[in-house]
Amino acid sequence: xxxxxxxxxxxxxxxxxxxxxxxxxxxxxxxxxxxxxxxxxxxxxxxxxxxxxxxxxxxxxxxxxxxxxxxxxxxxxxxxxxxxxxxxxxxxxxxxxxxxxxxxxxxxxxxxxxxxxxxxxxxxxxxxxxxxxxxxxxxxxxxxxxxxxxxxxxxxxxxxxxxxxxxxxxxxxxxxxxxxxxxxxxxxxxxxxxxxxxxxxxxxxxxxxxxxxxxxxxxxxxxxxxxxxxxxxxxxxxxxxxxxxxxxxxxxxxxxxxxxxxx
DNA sequence: ACGCAACCCTGGGGGC
DNA sequence: TGCCCCCAGGGTTGCG
Numbered sequence: 001x002x003x004x005x006x007x008x009x010x011x012x013x014x015x016x017x018x019x020x021x022x023x024x025x026x027x028x029x030x031x032x033x034x035x036x037x038x039x040x041x042x043x044x045x046x047x048x049x050x051x052x053x054x055x056x057x058x059x060x061x062x063x064x065x066x067x068x069x070x071x072x073x074x075x076x077x078x079x080x081x082x083x084x085x086x087x088x089x090x091x092x093x094x095x096x097x098x099x100x101x102x103x104x105x106x107x108x109x110x111x112x113x114x115x116x117x118x119x120x121x122x123x124x125x126x127x128x129x130x131x132x133x134x135x136x137x138x139x140x141x142x143x144x145x146x147x148x149x150x151x152x153x154x155x156x157x158x159x160x161x162x163x164x165x166x167x168x169x170x171x172x173x174x175x176x177x178x179x180x181x182x183x184x185x186x187x188x189x190x191x192x193x194x195x196x197x198x199x200x201x202x203x204x205x206x207x208x209x210x211x212x213x214x215x216x217x218x219x220x221x222x223x224x225x226x227x228x229x230x231x232x233x234x235x236x237x238x239x240x241x242x243x244x245x246x247x248x249x250x251x252x253x254x255x256x257x258x259x260x261x262x263x
Numbered sequence: 264a265c266g267c268a269a270c271c272c273t274g275g276g277g278g279c
Numbered sequence: 280t281g282c283c284c285c286c287a288g289g290g291t292t293g294c295g
Contacts (some may be wrong), residue, residue: 111273
Protein backbone atom coordinates (compact mmCIF):
# COMPACT_ATOMS: atom_id res chain seq x y z
CA UNK A 1 0.00 0.00 0.00
CA UNK A 2 2.15 2.71 1.28
CA UNK A 3 3.37 4.99 -1.48
CA UNK A 4 3.05 8.75 -1.38
CA UNK A 5 -0.76 8.89 -1.76
CA UNK A 6 -1.25 6.26 0.92
CA UNK A 7 1.08 7.98 3.35
CA UNK A 8 -0.60 11.33 2.67
CA UNK A 9 -3.91 9.66 3.45
CA UNK A 10 -2.45 8.26 6.69
CA UNK A 11 -1.27 11.74 7.56
CA UNK A 12 -4.73 13.23 7.13
CA UNK A 13 -6.24 10.37 9.09
CA UNK A 14 -3.77 10.87 11.93
CA UNK A 15 -4.40 14.62 11.94
CA UNK A 16 -8.15 14.05 12.09
CA UNK A 17 -7.98 11.54 14.93
CA UNK A 18 -4.88 11.64 17.05
CA UNK A 19 -3.60 15.18 17.66
CA UNK A 20 -3.59 17.13 20.96
CA UNK A 21 -4.48 14.21 23.18
CA UNK A 22 -2.32 13.15 26.07
CA UNK A 23 -0.59 9.82 25.44
CA UNK A 24 -1.27 7.61 28.43
CA UNK A 25 0.55 4.51 27.31
CA UNK A 26 2.72 3.07 24.55
CA UNK A 27 2.48 -0.65 23.92
CA UNK A 28 5.23 -2.14 21.76
CA UNK A 29 4.03 -5.54 20.57
CA UNK A 30 6.89 -6.13 18.17
CA UNK A 31 10.16 -4.41 18.91
CA UNK A 32 11.35 -5.57 15.49
CA UNK A 33 9.89 -2.46 13.82
CA UNK A 34 11.66 -0.08 16.21
CA UNK A 35 14.73 1.57 14.70
CA UNK A 36 17.27 3.38 16.83
CA UNK A 37 15.10 3.27 19.91
CA UNK A 38 14.19 0.62 22.46
CA UNK A 39 10.62 -0.13 23.50
CA UNK A 40 11.47 1.21 26.90
CA UNK A 41 12.79 4.51 25.60
CA UNK A 42 9.92 4.99 23.15
CA UNK A 43 7.51 4.51 26.02
CA UNK A 44 9.44 6.77 28.38
CA UNK A 45 9.71 9.62 25.92
CA UNK A 46 6.17 9.53 24.54
CA UNK A 47 4.24 8.96 27.75
CA UNK A 48 2.39 12.08 28.90
CA UNK A 49 3.27 13.84 25.63
CA UNK A 50 0.91 14.84 22.83
CA UNK A 51 1.12 14.60 19.06
CA UNK A 52 0.85 18.16 17.79
CA UNK A 53 1.26 18.09 14.02
CA UNK A 54 2.57 15.97 11.20
CA UNK A 55 4.70 16.20 8.13
CA UNK A 56 5.18 13.88 5.20
CA UNK A 57 8.15 13.49 2.90
CA UNK A 58 7.92 10.84 0.23
CA UNK A 59 6.82 7.66 1.96
CA UNK A 60 7.89 8.88 5.40
CA UNK A 61 5.53 10.31 8.00
CA UNK A 62 6.79 12.42 10.89
CA UNK A 63 4.66 13.34 13.88
CA UNK A 64 5.80 16.26 16.04
CA UNK A 65 5.29 15.98 19.75
CA UNK A 66 4.98 18.72 22.33
CA UNK A 67 8.40 17.60 23.53
CA UNK A 68 9.84 18.99 20.30
CA UNK A 69 11.00 15.66 19.02
CA UNK A 70 9.34 13.61 16.31
CA UNK A 71 7.87 10.16 15.94
CA UNK A 72 9.00 8.73 12.64
CA UNK A 73 6.86 6.22 10.74
CA UNK A 74 7.66 4.29 7.60
CA UNK A 75 5.10 1.79 6.35
CA UNK A 76 7.14 -0.73 4.40
CA UNK A 77 4.96 -2.96 2.23
CA UNK A 78 2.04 -3.59 4.53
CA UNK A 79 2.05 -0.85 7.17
CA UNK A 80 -0.89 1.35 8.10
CA UNK A 81 -2.43 3.17 11.03
CA UNK A 82 -5.84 2.76 12.62
CA UNK A 83 -7.65 4.69 15.29
CA UNK A 84 -9.93 2.88 17.71
CA UNK A 85 -12.22 3.73 20.57
CA UNK A 86 -11.20 0.76 22.65
CA UNK A 87 -7.84 -1.04 22.94
CA UNK A 88 -9.49 -4.46 22.42
CA UNK A 89 -10.24 -3.41 18.86
CA UNK A 90 -6.56 -3.38 17.92
CA UNK A 91 -5.96 -5.18 14.62
CA UNK A 92 -4.13 -8.48 14.48
CA UNK A 93 -0.83 -7.16 13.18
CA UNK A 94 -0.53 -4.23 15.54
CA UNK A 95 3.16 -3.65 16.24
CA UNK A 96 3.01 -0.41 18.22
CA UNK A 97 -0.02 0.84 20.04
CA UNK A 98 -0.57 4.34 21.44
CA UNK A 99 -3.27 4.69 24.07
CA UNK A 100 -4.58 8.19 24.73
CA UNK A 101 -5.88 9.53 28.01
CA UNK A 102 -9.50 8.99 26.95
CA UNK A 103 -8.66 5.30 26.20
CA UNK A 104 -8.98 5.85 22.47
CA UNK A 105 -5.93 4.56 20.64
CA UNK A 106 -3.84 4.61 17.52
CA UNK A 107 -2.35 1.40 16.18
CA UNK A 108 0.63 1.08 13.86
CA UNK A 109 0.01 -2.21 12.15
CA UNK A 110 2.28 -3.98 9.74
CA UNK A 111 1.89 -7.61 8.80
CA UNK A 112 5.31 -8.05 7.19
CA UNK A 113 7.30 -5.93 9.62
CA UNK A 114 9.16 -4.04 6.91
CA UNK A 115 7.89 -0.81 8.43
CA UNK A 116 9.88 1.36 10.81
CA UNK A 117 9.06 3.31 13.94
CA UNK A 118 11.59 5.63 15.50
CA UNK A 119 12.22 8.92 17.23
CA UNK A 120 14.20 11.77 15.71
CA UNK A 121 15.13 15.25 16.84
CA UNK A 122 15.19 16.94 13.46
CA UNK A 123 13.31 16.01 10.29
CA UNK A 124 15.53 17.87 7.84
CA UNK A 125 18.59 16.26 9.33
CA UNK A 126 16.98 12.85 8.96
CA UNK A 127 16.10 13.51 5.30
CA UNK A 128 19.64 14.60 4.67
CA UNK A 129 21.15 11.60 6.38
CA UNK A 130 18.93 9.27 4.34
CA UNK A 131 19.84 11.26 1.23
CA UNK A 132 16.19 11.37 0.18
CA UNK A 133 15.34 13.26 -2.96
CA UNK A 134 12.73 16.02 -3.03
CA UNK A 135 9.15 14.95 -2.43
CA UNK A 136 7.44 13.94 -5.67
CA UNK A 137 4.81 16.65 -5.17
CA UNK A 138 7.35 19.37 -4.33
CA UNK A 139 9.90 18.70 -7.04
CA UNK A 140 10.00 21.37 -9.73
CA UNK A 141 10.08 20.73 -13.46
CA UNK A 142 13.62 22.08 -13.50
CA UNK A 143 14.76 19.67 -10.80
CA UNK A 144 12.94 16.82 -12.51
CA UNK A 145 14.66 17.51 -15.82
CA UNK A 146 18.00 17.78 -14.10
CA UNK A 147 17.55 14.38 -12.47
CA UNK A 148 16.77 12.85 -15.85
CA UNK A 149 19.78 14.58 -17.39
CA UNK A 150 22.23 13.45 -14.73
CA UNK A 151 21.42 9.75 -14.50
CA UNK A 152 21.27 6.64 -16.62
CA UNK A 153 19.10 3.60 -16.56
CA UNK A 154 15.57 2.37 -17.14
CA UNK A 155 12.95 5.06 -16.61
CA UNK A 156 11.08 3.01 -14.04
CA UNK A 157 14.22 2.49 -11.98
CA UNK A 158 14.71 6.25 -11.90
CA UNK A 159 11.13 6.89 -10.80
CA UNK A 160 11.49 4.29 -8.03
CA UNK A 161 14.76 5.69 -6.70
CA UNK A 162 13.89 7.49 -3.46
CA UNK A 163 17.24 9.26 -3.47
CA UNK A 164 16.26 11.06 -6.67
CA UNK A 165 12.55 11.71 -6.13
CA UNK A 166 10.82 10.55 -2.96
CA UNK A 167 7.38 8.99 -2.83
CA UNK A 168 6.83 7.04 -6.04
CA UNK A 169 6.59 3.28 -5.58
CA UNK A 170 5.93 0.31 -7.82
CA UNK A 171 2.22 0.91 -8.40
CA UNK A 172 2.34 4.61 -9.16
CA UNK A 173 5.49 4.31 -11.26
CA UNK A 174 3.54 1.90 -13.48
CA UNK A 175 0.59 4.30 -13.53
CA UNK A 176 2.76 7.27 -14.54
CA UNK A 177 4.38 5.28 -17.34
CA UNK A 178 1.01 3.99 -18.53
CA UNK A 179 -0.36 7.52 -18.66
CA UNK A 180 2.59 8.79 -20.66
CA UNK A 181 2.70 5.66 -22.82
CA UNK A 182 6.34 5.04 -22.04
CA UNK A 183 7.62 1.48 -21.77
CA UNK A 184 9.03 0.96 -18.25
CA UNK A 185 12.37 -0.38 -19.53
CA UNK A 186 13.07 2.68 -21.70
CA UNK A 187 16.55 4.06 -21.08
CA UNK A 188 16.12 7.66 -19.98
CA UNK A 189 18.98 8.73 -22.24
CA UNK A 190 16.60 8.07 -25.14
CA UNK A 191 13.74 10.21 -23.79
CA UNK A 192 13.04 13.57 -25.41
CA UNK A 193 12.68 16.69 -23.30
CA UNK A 194 9.04 16.73 -24.20
CA UNK A 195 8.53 13.23 -22.82
CA UNK A 196 10.35 14.09 -19.59
CA UNK A 197 7.98 17.03 -19.18
CA UNK A 198 5.05 14.68 -19.78
CA UNK A 199 6.36 12.34 -17.09
CA UNK A 200 6.63 15.25 -14.68
CA UNK A 201 3.05 16.37 -15.35
CA UNK A 202 1.72 12.83 -15.16
CA UNK A 203 3.47 12.32 -11.81
CA UNK A 204 1.78 15.35 -10.28
CA UNK A 205 -1.56 14.67 -11.82
CA UNK A 206 -1.70 11.01 -10.79
CA UNK A 207 -0.42 11.49 -7.25
CA UNK A 208 -2.86 14.34 -6.61
CA UNK A 209 -5.79 12.43 -8.02
CA UNK A 210 -4.85 9.35 -6.01
CA UNK A 211 -4.80 11.46 -2.85
CA UNK A 212 -8.27 12.77 -3.70
CA UNK A 213 -9.34 9.13 -3.87
CA UNK A 214 -7.77 8.52 -0.46
CA UNK A 215 -5.43 6.11 -2.23
CA UNK A 216 -8.40 3.76 -2.57
CA UNK A 217 -8.28 1.82 -5.84
CA UNK A 218 -12.06 1.51 -5.86
CA UNK A 219 -12.32 5.31 -6.10
CA UNK A 220 -9.82 5.74 -8.90
CA UNK A 221 -10.74 6.22 -12.56
CA UNK A 222 -11.35 2.98 -14.47
CA UNK A 223 -9.27 4.47 -17.27
CA UNK A 224 -6.22 4.06 -15.03
CA UNK A 225 -3.94 1.07 -15.06
CA UNK A 226 -4.36 0.47 -11.35
CA UNK A 227 -7.80 -1.20 -11.35
CA UNK A 228 -6.65 -3.58 -14.11
CA UNK A 229 -3.11 -4.23 -12.94
CA UNK A 230 -2.25 -7.89 -12.48
CA UNK A 231 -2.60 -11.30 -14.11
CA UNK A 232 -5.35 -11.43 -16.71
CA UNK A 233 -5.81 -7.65 -16.63
CA UNK A 234 -6.60 -5.81 -19.84
CA UNK A 235 -5.48 -2.40 -21.00
CA UNK A 236 -8.34 0.05 -20.38
CA UNK A 237 -7.20 1.91 -23.51
CA UNK A 238 -7.04 -0.83 -26.13
CA UNK A 239 -8.36 -3.97 -24.45
CA UNK A 240 -5.24 -6.03 -25.04
CA UNK A 241 -3.83 -8.17 -22.27
CA UNK A 242 -1.42 -6.40 -19.97
CA UNK A 243 2.09 -7.75 -19.76
CA UNK A 244 4.56 -7.91 -16.92
CA UNK A 245 8.33 -7.77 -16.66
CA UNK A 246 10.84 -7.44 -13.86
CA UNK A 247 12.43 -4.01 -13.92
CA UNK A 248 14.39 -2.50 -11.09
CA UNK A 249 13.80 -5.65 -9.06
CA UNK A 250 10.00 -5.28 -9.08
CA UNK A 251 7.17 -6.42 -11.29
CA UNK A 252 6.18 -3.85 -13.88
CA UNK A 253 2.72 -4.11 -15.49
CA UNK A 254 2.19 -2.33 -18.77
CA UNK A 255 0.47 -2.40 -22.14
CA UNK A 256 3.07 -3.57 -24.65
CA UNK A 257 0.95 -2.20 -27.48
CA UNK A 258 0.56 1.36 -26.24
CA UNK A 259 3.72 1.81 -24.19
CA UNK A 260 6.71 2.16 -26.49
CA UNK A 261 10.42 2.61 -26.05
CA UNK A 262 10.72 5.30 -28.71
CA UNK A 263 9.99 8.76 -27.36
C1' DA B 264 27.12 4.31 -11.96
C1' DC B 265 24.22 0.64 -12.79
C1' DG B 266 21.94 -4.05 -12.72
C1' DC B 267 21.10 -7.96 -10.19
C1' DA B 268 20.39 -11.44 -6.64
C1' DA B 269 19.83 -12.32 -1.93
C1' DC B 270 17.87 -10.96 2.11
C1' DC B 271 14.71 -8.97 5.76
C1' DC B 272 9.25 -10.89 7.40
C1' DT B 273 4.48 -12.83 7.06
C1' DG B 274 0.70 -14.75 4.74
C1' DG B 275 -2.28 -15.98 0.70
C1' DG B 276 -2.95 -18.73 -3.35
C1' DG B 277 -2.04 -22.44 -6.64
C1' DG B 278 -0.39 -27.04 -7.81
C1' DC B 279 0.43 -31.66 -6.43
C1' DT C 280 -4.63 -31.79 4.87
C1' DG C 281 0.15 -30.91 4.09
C1' DC C 282 3.91 -29.19 1.58
C1' DC C 283 6.40 -26.47 -1.59
C1' DC C 284 6.87 -22.70 -4.52
C1' DC C 285 5.63 -18.15 -6.04
C1' DC C 286 3.96 -13.77 -5.20
C1' DA C 287 3.13 -9.29 -2.66
C1' DG C 288 2.40 -1.42 -3.38
C1' DG C 289 9.10 -1.43 1.27
C1' DG C 290 14.22 -1.13 1.51
C1' DT C 291 19.50 -2.60 2.13
C1' DT C 292 23.78 -4.88 0.99
C1' DG C 293 27.30 -6.90 -1.57
C1' DC C 294 29.15 -8.27 -6.05
C1' DG C 295 30.36 -8.00 -10.96
